[in-house]
Amino acid sequence: MIKVTYVAHDGSRTDAEGELGDTVMSLAINQGIDGIIGECGGSMMCATCHCYVDEAWVGATGPRLDGEEDMLESAASEVNERSRLSCQIKLTEEMDGLVVHLPEEQV
Amino acid sequence: MSFSQATLIEGHKPISPASGIPAWDIDPYDVEILKDPNAYYAELRALGEVVYIPRYSILTVGRFETTRKVFSDHENFLSSRGVGLNDFKLEDPWRPPSIILEVDQPDHTRTRKVMSRALSPKVAKGFADLFHETADALVDRLLGQGSIEAVADLAEAFPTTVFPKAVGMKDVNPRYLVDYGAMVFNAVGPDNQLRRDAMSHAGEIVPWINAACARDRLTKDGLGALVYASADDGTLSEDEAGMLVRSFLSAGVDTTVTGIGNALWCLSQNPDQWDALKRDPSLIRATFEEVLRYTSPVHTFGRTAGQATEIAGFPVEEGTKVTCVLGAANMDPDKWGDPEKFRIDRKPVGHIAFGAGIHGCVGQNIARAELEAVLGALIKKVDRIEPAGDAVWRPSNAIRALDKLPINLIPN
Ligand code: HEM
Ligand code: FES
Numbered sequence: 001m002i003k004v005t006y007v008a009h010d011g012s013r014t015d016a017e018g019e020l021g022d023t024v025m026s027l028a029i030n031q032g033i034d035g036i037i038g039e040c041g042g043s044m045m046c047a048t049c050h051c052y053v054d055e056a057w058v059g060a061t062g063p064r065l066d067g068e069e070d071m072l073e074s075a076a077s078e079v080n081e082r083s084r085l086s087c088q089i090k091l092t093e094e095m096d097g098l099v100v101h102l103p104e105e106q107v
Numbered sequence: 108m109s110f111s112q113a114t115l116i117e118g119h120k121p122i123s124p125a126s127g128i129p130a131w132d133i134d135p136y137d138v139e140i141l142k143d144p145n146a147y148y149a150e151l152r153a154l155g156e157v158v159y160i161p162r163y164s165i166l167t168v169g170r171f172e173t174t175r176k177v178f179s180d181h182e183n184f185l186s187s188r189g190v191g192l193n194d195f196k197l198e199d200p201w202r203p204p205s206i207i208l209e210v211d212q213p214d215h216t217r218t219r220k221v222m223s224r225a226l227s228p229k230v231a232k233g234f235a236d237l238f239h240e241t242a243d244a245l246v247d248r249l250l251g252q253g254s255i256e257a258v259a260d261l262a263e264a265f266p267t268t269v270f271p272k273a274v275g276m277k278d279v280n281p282r283y284l285v286d287y288g289a290m291v292f293n294a295v296g297p298d299n300q301l302r303r304d305a306m307s308h309a310g311e312i313v314p315w316i317n318a319a320c321a322r323d324r325l326t327k328d329g330l331g332a333l334v335y336a337s338a339d340d341g342t343l344s345e346d347e348a349g350m351l352v353r354s355f356l357s358a359g360v361d362t363t364v365t366g367i368g369n370a371l372w373c374l375s376q377n378p379d380q381w382d383a384l385k386r387d388p389s390l391i392r393a394t395f396e397e398v399l400r401y402t403s404p405v406h407t408f409g410r411t412a413g414q415a416t417e418i419a420g421f422p423v424e425e426g427t428k429v430t431c432v433l434g435a436a437n438m439d440p441d442k443w444g445d446p447e448k449f450r451i452d453r454k455p456v457g458h459i460a461f462g463a464g465i466h467g468c469v470g471q472n473i474a475r476a477e478l479e480a481v482l483g484a485l486i487k488k489v490d491r492i493e494p495a496g497d498a499v500w501r502p503s504n505a506i507r508a509l510d511k512l513p514i515n516l517i518p519n
Pocket of ligand 1: 186190207208209219222226354355358359360362363365366403404405408459460461462463465466467468469470471473474
């Protein structure tokens with residue numbers, strides 16, 4: 001199992017355990033974590049799965065994938081250099097312990 | 108190995124299914140099934156992870172996880188050989204293939220990027236005023252009429268008014284747009300009466316559609332112009348831009364017509380859910396998601412195995428056509444618990460009515476914006492939606508749409 005911690009905008013933390021191949025988005029949906037909507041189900045069409053990868057984990061999650069940049073332009077909250085679409089972060093062993101921060105709003 | 112035309116079944120290679128895959132002697136494109144598919148969906152799921160349909164020599168999947176997996180597995184299950192029963196590698200398609208829907212990576216990546224930029228959430232938001240004003244005016248007009256036939260009066264009237272404007276089309280012919288959609292979607296089925304009837308209009312409609320997609324037939328401020336901008340910067344050729352505008356017209360009208368009709372059907376059949384929506388308008392978007400899950404406007408699309416592969420552990424030979432029954436997956440009790448209930452508070456994130464993965468509907472933001480406007484106008488102005496006769500379904504090889512929906516809109 002791969003542990004992911006979601007830090008809400010108000011600072012509250014929720015831990016979830018995912019499997020290889022889950023995405024940070026799909027895990028949040030399955031665990032009922034507020035703050036990630038994932039309206040398009042991961043087709044990179046909605047930007048309602050925006051998250052900020054914690055500084056310590058930027059290396060493990062790697063750079064944005066092709067097309068993410070464009071869709072992030074439609075994100076409801078501020079986009080910074082750690083912004084990712086969480087549906088494009090597929091969990092790997094190296095991400096065990098991953099921390100992501102959630103934006104104030106997604107729509 | 109090569110196959111002569113005569114050995115093909117529905118334009119694809121016949122298969123010998125792996126042992127253990129149950130065979131089911133049924134015609135999934137029988138009009139009675141298409142009109143009322145839930146029993147077929149249930150039986151398909153009950154039979155197994157994957158089922159062999161001898162009549163068309165295809166494999167079919169309908170359980171949620173397997174359907175989602177096959178439909179989004181673009182490496183093993185190709186789109187470039189057609190998303191219907193014809194294998195484009197073995198037989199020429201009825202029209203030049205779509206350069207977004209019917210291509211694989213890496214070709215797909217380039218055109219998809221252009222389209223997802225042109226149809227982004229931001230762009231869709233930009234149409235909100237047009238959509239809301241049009242929906243408000245349309246509903247006001249209908250409220251004066253007493254009972255209406257909601258398919259023609261509302262479900263077709265709304266998209267055929269706003270969508271050509273959004274695209275920036277100078278040529279307007281609502282009937283052709285609806286009939287072109289019927290052709291495109293019936294064409295993914297077998298060579299049955301539905302497909303032949305839809306195709307019988309091709310001679311008249313196809314040239315009109317192609318002409319309407321040309322640069323000089325489009326305004327400078329619509330979705331069409333956004334696509335042609337990619338021809339100006341060299342990302343696309345002029346012809347490719349025209350082809351992508353054609354995709355708007357193929358995929359963007361019939362689908363939203365169906366979405367609106369099905370939403371009205373769901374809400375007229377479930378007055379308690381209508382009341383719940385009136386009480387809490389913040390559930391508009393969630394309501395549409397549930398309509399999509401519950402009715403799956405695109406009920407079945409297919410893929411072709413690009414190489415020997417497997418489904419749920421069963422070997423699948425190269426060239427196998429696999430139909431993915433999105434409607435069955437969206438009604439799978441293993442995934443949804445009580446799928447037969449239409450519940451606007453379900454929030455069915457992950458339904459596959461818009462597909463999944465790299466080909467997932469690129470027009471979904473526009474579709475949601477249209478539905479938000481229509482449902483928004485209705486809950487503002489209408490007290491109750493009452494059936495005024497039996498709903499009649501319009502069978503199609505890929506779309507689950509109404510033909511007639513008589514209803515009364517009772518004003519506030
Ligand atoms: C309720 C409305 C709609 C439904 C149910 C729907 C459904 C779908 C589905 C299931 C797919 C996946 C096809 C596949 O994977 O083979 C798809 C793709 C597509 N849709 Fe939609 N659609 C809708 C509205 C629209 C609209 C309004 C547009 C245009 C503005 C559109 C344009 C497209 C295009 C171009 C594709 C191909 C995307 C690709 O292959 O990358 N759709 N749609
Ligand atoms: S879930 Fe829609 S872009 Fe990630």
